[in-house]
Amino acid sequence: MERMTDRGQLLLAGAFVLAVALVGLTLVLTSGGYTTTLAGQDNAVDRGTDAITVREAVLSDLDRYLRRANSQYADILSGPVTAPHPEPKFTNVIPELTDGYRDQYGRHGRLVEVEAPTPTKIEHGYRVAQPDGESFQDLEAEESDADNIVSLASDARVRNVTFIFESVPPASNPIQIEFVTPSSSENWQVAVFQSGGGWDVTVTSTGGYSETCTRSGTTDDMAVDLSAATVDGDPCPALEGVAPSTHTYDVRITGELNVDGRFWVTVDDLNAGKVSQYKTYSNTEIADVIYSAKVPFRYESSSVSYRTDLRTAPGEIR
């Protein structure tokens, strides 16, 4: 009888041992899975987001810096160039910028490497501008173009075409901005003129396109942004057909030029030999600027390795 009691106690003790072991094993497995989940979240999500955040921030900084560096460069036609070209300044600032990001994101015990060495490609361009409110009549063509025709760009991809009119001519003789394709495919014409109580912007093409936007009022300046297809910042559907960045064009101004205004045209690949044709435009500036740059970008942390190319072209529409 006592022997049976002993065996019963032994069985009970064995059952307890088994129960404790099972509960312990469950605890270990549960906490192991929880730890894995936490570690996965930290590495895959948070640090991966950092790589994208840093990439976007560096690209935004490069855009802003390049825009400013370009604007500070002197007009190449106003005499000997004394200001340094923006390219060395631009290439110098890139590694310093990425070092700054590395220092800021490498805190809290994390080792982060952010690197963007020398740009692999820098594309030069020209900014043609009449920055002061002068008459377009002062743009005297030197080439053998007919009277009242001014070439602003030849066989070039055109970006950032903005005209600000302080006055416009009557409908009988409008001022016109022409985009002529060298291959003689569809050409575009943007005519600006007075109409009733406002100013009209009419867009036509050799392919039969014809649309008009009207800006009411005649007292304030009118800003026509052909790249963004806006008039005074408001959408102008008529301008959407032009899409000046999609082809190479000769850009000309024709018609009644005796009106006042300003303009900026950025072109990407104007033949340097043709720059001389602008010398007689007394109010026009032309600057050799950086049109675009491609910069290799690398972000490395203990769990994320990310490489891509950053392309900055601040005058370009995206």
Place this chain on the structure above:
Amino acid sequence: MSSEPGKLRSDRGQAFTLEGVLAALIVIAGLVFALQAVTVTPSTTGSTAAPVDSERFNTIFAESADSGALKRAVLAWDDGFQGVTTGEDYFVDAFPNNDFGNGLNDAVRPSVAVNVLVHYRTGPDTVKSQRMVYNGQPGDGAVRAESTVSVFDGDRLYDATGNPRPGTSVQADGLYPGLSDRSTGSDLYSVLKVEVIAWSA
């Protein structure tokens, strides 16, 4: 035979002890397991609700950075943030009267306290923080957002309302205490990190 009954009592005593210890262990292990299995959610008693919608908070902050409003606020400095009236060099119980400050003020309820801190490096291993807005230690349920601001040598300093101050530049006039030009060979002055923390006061 006389020793057998004594040995038996001793063995049984040990077995009872072992049973007691094992029973205690299984009860404790069960309690630990039960406690681990309890789900803690933000609405569980003892925690506080987020003072602002964190997604909206991040969006507003990101928009300020994109538009340049954050940078103008960071550069509104003249031995202290412009517009401060407390005698400190940062705002207490108030926001800067510029686009960034007004945007932040619109984004949070009056009962929400906000800190805005600018972190910058003064050496390879030293980081300093300049308070722009400070309302004490953050409480429970704080929401946090951060962004970087790159400052260049020729950047203008700004006044209290976000207008550039003519004739000033970061390089000539300097910025926060201990912050110097990190790169004398390039136009970059420094890369700053701005951190915003909001919580229910």
